[in-house]
Amino acid sequence: MHTMIETHQLNFFYGSFHGLIDINLAVAQYQITALIGPSGCGKSTLLRTFNRMNDLIENVRVTGRVFIDGVDIYTPQTDLVNLRKKVGMVFQRPNPFALSVAENILFSVKIHKTAPASQYEAILEESLRAVDLWEALKDKLHRSALQLSLEQQQRLCIARLLPVKPDILLMDEPCSALDPMSTAHIEELMRMLKVNYTILIVTHNMQQAARVSDFAAFLYLGELIEFGSTEKMFTVPKDRRTEEYLTGKFG
Amino acid sequence: MLERHWTWHRVKEFLIEKCIYLSGVTSIVIVALIFIFLAKEGFALFKTVGVGEFLLGIKWYPISHPAQFGILPLIIGSLVVTIGATLIAVPIGVASAVYISEVASGKIKEVLKSGIEVLAAIPSVVLGFIGMMTLVPWVKAVFNLPTGLTAFSGALMLGFMAMPTIVSIAEDALNAVPKRYKEAALALGATRWQAIWRVVFPAASSGIVAAVMLGIGRVIGETMAVMMITGNAARIPTTIFEPVRTLTATIAAEMGETVRGSDHYSALFAIGIVLFIITFMINLIADIAVHHKAK
Numbered sequence: 001m002h003t004m005i006e007t008h009q010l011n012f013f014y015g016s017f018h019g020l021i022d023i024n025l026a027v028a029q030y031q032i033t034a035l036i037g038p039s040g041c042g043k044s045t046l047l048r049t050f051n052r053m054n055d056l057i058e059n060v061r062v063t064g065r066v067f068i069d070g071v072d073i074y075t076p077q078t079d080l081v082n083l084r085k086k087v088g089m090v091f092q093r094p095n096p097f098a099l100s101v102a103e104n105i106l107f108s109v110k111i112h113k114t115a116p117a118s119q120y121e122a123i124l125e126e127s128l129r130a131v132d133l134w135e136a137l138k139d140k141l142h143r144s145a146l147q148l149s150l151e152q153q154q155r156l157c158i159a160r161l162l163p164v165k166p167d168i169l170l171m172d173e174p175c176s177a178l179d180p181m182s183t184a185h186i187e188e189l190m191r192m193l194k195v196n197y198t199i200l201i202v203t204h205n206m207q208q209a210a211r212v213s214d215f216a217a218f219l220y221l222g223e224l225i226e227f228g229s230t231e232k233m234f235t236v237p238k239d240r241r242t243e244e245y246l247t248g249k250f251g
Numbered sequence: 252m253l254e255r256h257w258t259w260h261r262v263k264e265f266l267i268e269k270c271i272y273l274s275g276v277t278s279i280v281i282v283a284l285i286f287i288f289l290a291k292e293g294f295a296l297f298k299t300v301g302v303g304e305f306l307l308g309i310k311w312y313p314i315s316h317p318a319q320f321g322i323l324p325l326i327i328g329s330l331v332v333t334i335g336a337t338l339i340a341v342p343i344g345v346a347s348a349v350y351i352s353e354v355a356s357g358k359i360k361e362v363l364k365s366g367i368e369v370l371a372a373i374p375s376v377v378l379g380f381i382g383m384m385t386l387v388p389w390v391k392a393v394f395n396l397p398t399g400l401t402a403f404s405g406a407l408m409l410g411f412m413a414m415p416t417i418v419s420i421a422e423d424a425l426n427a428v429p430k431r432y433k434e435a436a437l438a439l440g441a442t443r444w445q446a447i448w449r450v451v452f453p454a455a456s457s458g459i460v461a462a463v464m465l466g467i468g469r470v471i472g473e474t475m476a477v478m479m480i481t482g483n484a485a486r487i488p489t490t491i492f493e494p495v496r497t498l499t500a501t502i503a504a505e506m507g508e509t510v511r512g513s514d515h516y517s518a519l520f521a522i523g524i525v526l527f528i529i530t531f532m533i534n535l536i537a538d539i540a541v542h543h544k545a546k
Binding site (some may be wrong): 051053056058080081082083084085088089091093095096097098099107108110111112157160161164 | 356428429431432434435436437438439440441442445449450453454
């Protein structure tokens with residue numbers, strides 16, 4: 001299996017706080033990998049090192065190396081625009097822009113000038129079909145995206161990533177603002193998308209990790225405690241802390 | 252125990268409620284009284300002068316015999332100064348709001364914000380005085396004019412007076428845009444400028460329109476500074492480098508010399524009505540803009 005993301009001795013400091021400690025991780029292509037662990041364990045921080053969203057915070061220091069598809073992304077030559085085209089991100093709260101549905105989808109196409117206007121319609125249809133929104137929204141393309149239901153907004157946020165053809169989708173608790181039905185739909189969508197994308201999902205929800213992921217990484221207090229196939233980790237965890245977390249002894 | 256009694260608590264509650272109600276009603280009543288007074292004094296003019304003649308007449312000779320009360324030159328004077336000030340204040344004001352809210356960090360942000368507040372706190376007569384002493388001679392020299400007391404000087408000065416209003420309200424509007432919009436744009440590979448221009452700016456557009464309209468309202472209503480530096484010639488200018496007289500300056504300059512109840516006196520009140528309507532329209536547009544997107 002091709003390795004899509006790899007970290008070597010990755011450390012993350014926020015001021016004097018040591019947020020991630022010596023993380024060594026390899027994420028396989030076309031698989032869903034879940035990052036799990038209690039609040040504050042560093043799972044969201046880890047996710048955000050892969051598209052360098054942590055750069056937005058002041059007072060942050062990263063040591064070690066992160067390779068995306070074999071390329072170190074923490075070098076002075078790294079082009080953040082290209083990195084973020086390759087590594088898309090879905091956030092905890094759906095965050096469509098206060099623009100129309102169509103403008104949301106076409107945003108990346110327009111800023112990166114990846115396609116001429118004549119292809120906009122095709123791109124719209126293709127992206128919305130990929131997240132199963134086309135039928136529902138094909139007559140509402142010029143409505144404000146803020147009028148959609150939360151689930152539709154989150155689907156739109158996923159669809160918005162697709163026109164730039166990323167390789168990796170980072171999902172930071174994508175279902176935490178959604179009800180159980182919508183959550184099931186998004187999980188279904190993730191299974192569909194993994195054929196073409198490498199997906200990393202941060203989740204609080206152990207059942208979700210068990211349902212949807214192929215691999216799981218358990219983080220605790222900034223350290224990667226255990227990493228392996230989800231099935232194995234959830235049935236025979238190697239580390240005592242993993243077992244205690246999975247069985248709900250702490251959380 | 253559960254039936255209502257006139258306890259001290261209930262009396263207090265009742266009194267507070269009535270006091271709040273009264274203060275709310277008072278402000279409306281005062282506005283209504285002002286308008287009624289304005290209308291009563293102003294409409295008297297239209298017994299002798301037609302509305303069309305008043306609004307479109309090009310001669311303002313209030314103390315000649317026979318007197319002529321055409322306020323078109325004054326309306327144009329106000330418009331020229333206002334449009335000029337708007338063209339100066341809006342781009343600079345909105346750009347500084349973007350800079351303060353999206354680009355500047357920490358100390359610079361604080362310094363700029365308090366600087367803007369200080370600018371807003373300078374009384375207009377002081378600004379007018381400074382303008383008269385520095386700006387007017389400068390305009391005269393640079394553009395080689397017979398006088399520096401021109402519409403252009405007034406527009407420049409008022410532009411700076413409108414700027415604090417525009418900057419602070421536009422900045423509030425930009426700050427109110429959730430950070431997650433910007434985050435989403437950056438995560439899609441947008442540059443900081445693209446994120447601001449294409450995502451944050453449209454999301455704040457209604458607030459920015461309101462900021463601009465309130466800035467314009469401030470300019471139209473301004474009296475003291477324009478009276479001091481626009482030259483006060485009541486004729487239609489052919490370029491912006493000529494003296495003009497505004498609606499507000501006319502009222503301020505002439506009210507002291509009129510005989511109460513005379514046509515001249517009524518004409519000044521009628522100008523007041525015109526101003527009232529203009530500012531009301533501007534506030535209305537600002538209000539519609541704010542509520543349009545807020546839904």
